[in-house]
Amino acid sequence: MVEITILTPDDIEAGMRLSTQAGWNQVAADWERFIDLSPNRCFAGRVDGRVVATTCLVTYEDVTWIGMVLVDEAHRCKGYGTALFEHALDSVREDTRMDIGLDATEDGASIYRESGFQVASPIERWSGTLKSGDSEDAATVLPPTEADAIYTLDQQAVDIDRSHLLERMLSEVGTSALGIREDGRLTGYGILRPGRMCPQLGPIVVSEPTDLKLLLNGTSAVLSDPTIIIDTFPNAETTGILESYGLSKQRELVRMSYQSDRPLLNGPTIHGAVDFAWG
Numbered sequence: 001m002v003e004i005t006i007l008t009p010d011d012i013e014a015g016m017r018l019s020t021q022a023g024w025n026q027v028a029a030d031w032e033r034f035i036d037l038s039p040n041r042c043f044a045g046r047v048d049g050r051v052v053a054t055t056c057l058v059t060y061e062d063v064t065w066i067g068m069v070l071v072d073e074a075h076r077c078k079g080y081g082t083a084l085f086e087h088a089l090d091s092v093r094e095d096t097r098m099d100i101g102l103d104a105t106e107d108g109a110s111i112y113r114e115s116g117f118q119v120a121s122p123i124e125r126w127s128g129t130l131k132s133g134d135s136e137d138a139a140t141v142l143p144p145t146e147a148d149a150i151y152t153l154d155q156q157a158v159d160i161d162r163s164h165l166l167e168r169m170l171s172e173v174g175t176s177a178l179g180i181r182e183d184g185r186l187t188g189y190g191i192l193r194p195g196r197m198c199p200q201l202g203p204i205v206v207s208e209p210t211d212l213k214l215l216l217n218g219t220s221a222v223l224s225d226p227t228i229i230i231d232t233f234p235n236a237e238t239t240g241i242l243e244s245y246g247l248s249k250q251r252e253l254v255r256m257s258y259q260s261d262r263p264l265l266n267g268p269t270i271h272g273a274v275d276f277a278w279g
């Protein structure tokens with residue numbers, strides 16, 4: 001039998017074991033961030049005291065995102081994934097004002113469909129080593145004084161305040177924000193942070209798809225090995241740019257939402273998610 005408890009900082013190593021086993025890019029900082037921002041909404045499934053399953057929630061105003069749905073390979077297909085997911089969902093779904101979303105792998109989608117989630121849009125992981133671009137025409141690393149401008153731009157892009165998440169990400173070792181300015185005003189940004197396999201660029205907000213090139217030029221300028229991951233909503237213009245920079249599609253997932261037609265954490269200027277776990 002699986003016992004469901006709160007996931008604590010002592011479980012980060014166990015969480016890392018599960019995300020690494022699944023081939024995911026998370027580092028310990030990703031688990032720490034979930035536990036810090038949602039101390040009562042990160043759940044562990046334990047067998048004989050050992051963490052064999054996880055599910056974490058994060059809330060941005062009236063949107064709750066579900067991530068880190070993982071079950072140890074040795075314990076799959078015993079109902080643990082469903083039990084933990086339903087337990088996590090129960091903690092939010094009684095709040096009828098709350099919209100709930102997630103990005104589903106093929107493995108996870110059957111559980112979520114059974115629980116009442118519907119597909120909203122495709123989302124894809126793109127990865128590769130960036131071809132070096134025009135370093136003269138590149139986004140630059142933003143100083144901490146630009147944090148408020150980033151939060152404002154992000155809020156305009158997703159129609160929700162995610163500043164507590166962004167503030168936390170920007171405080172983490174090895175993480176930086178790249179920005180594009182027009183007439184001194186911030187018009188686009190991307191956050192570059194460490195990953196287990198390679199850095200991830202996301203979220204990405206740009207007013208025009210072609211501005212994505214400036215962020216990619218800036219990214220290749222700051223990384224000694226410019227191999228990166230971007231999770232994006234596929235459209236011909238965005239993916240054409242990613243291809244021209246040497247990236248290719250690695251995985252296809254689906255963004256799903258629970259009894260809501262509202263586009264969650266998406267909008268015309270969003271060109272990259274934080275990642276699948278954070279929306």
Ligand SMILES: CC(C)(COP(=O)(O)OP(=O)(O)OC[C@H]1O[C@@H](n2cnc3c(N)ncnc32)[C@H](O)[C@@H]1OP(=O)(O)O)[C@@H](O)C(=O)NCCC(=O)NCCS
Nearest residue numbers: 022069070071076077078079080081082104105107108110
């Ligand atoms: C997705 C995952 C958490 C499911 O955990 P689990 O404990 O095996 O799931 P359950 O035993 O509760 O099974 C739920 C349903 O999914 C099905 N299922 C589980 N794993 C599956 C797989 N690999 N392929 C197809 N179906 C699968 C089960 O058959 C079951 O269907 P049923 O209710 O009709 O019998 C687990 O496979 C996993 O960790 N996968 C890798 C990470 C991942 O993709 N997580 C989801 C992120 S969105």
